[in-house]
Amino acid sequence: MLEVKDIYKKFNLEAGFFARTGRFVYAINGVSFIIRDDEIYGLVGESGCGKTTTARLIIQMYPHDSGEILFTDRTGEKYTILRKDKSRLRYVRSKIKYIFQDPAKSLNPRMNILDILTAGYRYSLKWPGKNEAKKAAEEILEAVGLGSSDLDRRPADFSGGQRQRISIARALIMKPELLICDEVVSALDVSIQSQILALLLRLKEEYHLHMMFIAHDLAVVSYICDHVGVMYRGMIIEEARSKELLGQRLHPYTKHLYDSIPKLDVRHREERHEHEADSEAQEDSGDNTVTGLPDATIEPSGCAYYPRCPVHEDVCLKQRPMLKEISPEHFVACHIVCRGRMI
DSSP, X not given: XXXXXXXXXXXXXXXXXXXXXXXXXXXXXXXXXXXXXXXXXXXEOOTTSSHHHHHHHHTTSSOOSEEEEXXXXXXXXXXXXXXXXXXXXXXXXXXXXXXXXXXXXXXXXXXXXXXXXXXXXXGSTTOOOHHHHHHHHHHHHHHTTOOGGGGGSOGGGSOHHHHHHHHHHHHHTTOOSEEEEESTTTTSOHHHHHXXXXXXXXXXXXXXXXXXXXXXXXXXXXXXXXXXXXXXXXXXXXEEEHHHHHHOOOSHHHHHHHHTSOOOOOSOHHHHHHHHXXXXXXXXXXXXXXXXXXXXXXXXXXXXXXXXXXXXOHHHHHSOOOOEEEETTEEEOOHHHXXXXXX
């Protein structure tokens, strides 16, 4: 369905009076992945690693500097996604729809739900007319768990979970083939998150959708996705099927990302305070090996995770690791792991 080949993107830094010119922020550094037929592909990583930038490059909200993005529709025809090709980009955007993180900001508070659902539809190649569009809006609202009586209401009348359902309905009304879900559950309560995830899985089966799912939580991504790519500083450093990645995390950053998921601490508060005091004493003694991050304005060389890695060698600083297949469909970009050494 979608193939991203070695894309790069850097952003210019504004030069001040004393600042040097020609400086860049290297946002995406050679990202490649494939969204296969009838699957959900997940991108997971910490804030600022390039997940959202990658998604926006796919729909050309930003033009990529180099690389290639290929989209294959259900007829089997391939399209190269380029911003300068206006007519082809318009067609591809009708097939790929984007759901944003914060529904409160992505929905116009001055418009009612009918106008929100049909605003973009009106300028598409599939516009059926006002009456047919209203019928389509009623059907899609019922599909996401709302009712046709909600068409005259405004976004402020709904809760956060309901507003996200409206955002999903707006994306689905044009019957796309690929949905890009950009952290669609991160702004919601835990109980509402499970409802939205279940809704997305049901809609995937009903509308035969492909999805790209972006989130911070490795457990959430592994639950809903078929394949998962772990991003760090603009690069995919590990990729595997979700079950295998959750059970066998090879890259040290993937392990740290999973360990950062909040877990319920059932110990008594006095025992927990003693443990926290021991941890603080260990940090004060200088045992903490984590150092600062490298400068994002310098073109990356070597392993991007080198300053934070608990086990590293000189080759990690000098040579950038490339994705290597360790086991079937399990790729890792780590010099140490690729030599067969476990971290």
